[in-house]
Amino acid sequence: MTLVVWAGGRLREPDEALIAAGDHGLTVGDGVFETLEVVDGRAFALSRHLRRLTYSATRIGLEPVDVELVREGVGAVLAEADGLSRVRITVTSGSGPMSSARGAGPQSIVITATDAPALTECRAVRVPWRRNERSPLAGVKSTSYAENVVMMEFARSRGADEALMANTHGHLCEGTASNVLVERDHEILTPPLAAGCLAGITRGLALEWGADAGIPIRVAAVGELGMDVLDRALEGEAHLAVTSSTRRVQPLASLDGTDLRPGAMLTRLAAVFAVRAEHDADPAPRRSK
Template identity: 50%
Template sequence: MTTLWVNGRIVAPGESGVSALDHGLTVGDGIFETALVDDGRPFALTRHLRRLERSAALVGMSTPTETEIRAAIEETLAAAAATSPVTHGRLRITVTSGVGPLGSDRGDAAPSLIVGVVPTGAWPAEVRAVTVPWTRNERSAVAGAKTTSYAENVVALAEAHRRDAHEALLANTRGELCEGTGSNVVVVLDGELLTPPLSSGCLAGITRELFLEWAGQEGLAVVEKDLPFDVLAEAEGVLLTSSTRGVQPLAAIDGRPLERTEAGEKARELYDRRAAEGIDP
C-alpha cells in the first residue's frame, strides 16, 4: 500500500491534498526525486536532496527547506512502518510551484510538497529494452532537471511495454545515445565500459554518479564519451543504472540477445558491494 504525506499531513490514497489549481497539476511545473528504500531507510538521500536543489535552481522554483523535507520523509516512513515495514520500496519526493493561474505564469503561492512510499518487488531476472524513435532535447530549457513533465517518458515506456520490454532507450537531437525513460545507460564495446556524458542531455543519475565515483576509486575504467545511437546495435552488453535498479545488465535490446560480459559483471559487482557499505554514501 502507498503511504502519502501531502502539505503537512498523512493522507489516504485518493484523498485530495493539493488544489486543483496547483501548477504541478495544471502545467507540470514541478520537480521530483525517487530513492530506493532499503529496510525502511532511503538510500543516498543526501545526494537525492542535493539533486532536488539543483533541479529547483534550473527551473527557477523555490522549495521547502531540507529540514522540512527530511521531517516529511521521516513522518511518511514512520506511518508506512506502522502498517507494514517497507523492507524494499520506492520513496518519491515531489515539489511543485504551488497554486498558480490557469496558464504558464507562476503565482506567488508557497510550493507544495508531496512524499510517497510504496513497497516494491524485485526486478525480473531478465530485463529487456527497446529503442524508440523519439529524442531527448539536450538544449531544452529544463535539460538536466528532474521535472514532473513526464509525458514523453510515459509515451516511450508504453511503447516499450507494447513491445514486451521493460525500458525504452532514446537518442538526443544529434543522434547520440542519451538515456532511458528512467535510467542511464552504459554500453560494453570491445570489452570497454562507455557511457554518454551529461552534455548528451541525460539526467545526472544518482546511481550513475555513485558508480562512476566508485569505479574511479577502484580502478575500473568507465569512459564518458559521445556515442552514436546505433552503438546499441553492436554493443556486446548494455547496462542500465537507476536508483531502483542499481547496475542492471540487459538480457536483450530490440530483440537481440546480449551477453553477460566480464566488464558488465565487474561493474554490477562493484556497485552492489559498495552500496551495501552504507545507507547514505
C-alpha cells in the same frame, strides 16, 4: 500494495485529497521530483537526491526547497510501515493561474512510499523520438514527464520495459527512467551530461565506485557514443546496462527483442555497487560529471 503519504507537514490517508485543482504541478507539470530506493528502512543516497532536487528546482526557477522539511517527511513515511521499497519526493510550484504563468505559491510538497517489487531485469527497445539536449528541462528531474510516458508505452507495446533514445545529434542519450552504460573495447562508457541525459544518482555512484574498484569506467566524450553502439551490442561486440535508483546497475536482458549476454565488466560493476550500497546508505556527494 502499501502506500504511505505525507503532505502539508503530516501523514495522510492514502486516498485523501491533497492537491488543489489549480496546482501548477497538476495543470502544467510545473514541478520536480526524486525517486529513491529504500535499503533496510533508510532512503538510499538521500543527501545526493536532495542536492539534485534542489538543483532541479533552481533550474526551473522554483523557490528554494525546504530540505529539512523534506527530510522530516521522508523519515515520517519510512517510520510508518515495514517492507517499504521506494520513496518519491514531489515538489510543485503550488497553485497558479490556468496558463503557463506561475503563481505566487506556496509550494506543494508530497512524499510517498510504497512496497513496489524490485525491477529484476531490463528489456529495452529503441524509440524513434529524440531527447532535446537544448531544452530548458534537459538534465532536470521534472514532473513534465509526458514525453517519457509516450516512449514507455511504445516500449510496452513491443514487450519491453524501457526505451532508449538518441539526442538531436543522433548520439546515444539515455532511457526514459535510466542512464545507459556501454561496455566495449575493454572499458565502460556512459554518455556525457552534454548529451542531454539526467545526472543520475546511480550513474554517478557507478562511476565513482567502479573507478575505486579499478574498473576502467569513464564518461564518454561528446559524440563518442553513437546509436550504432546498440547495433554492436546486438552483434555481441559490446554490452549494455542501465542504471537507476530502482534498477541499480542492471545489464540489459534484451534489446529490440533480441536477447543479450551480460558483459563481464558490467557484471562486476553491478556486484561492486551492491556491496558498496550495503555499507554506505548515504554516500557523501561529489562533483557531477
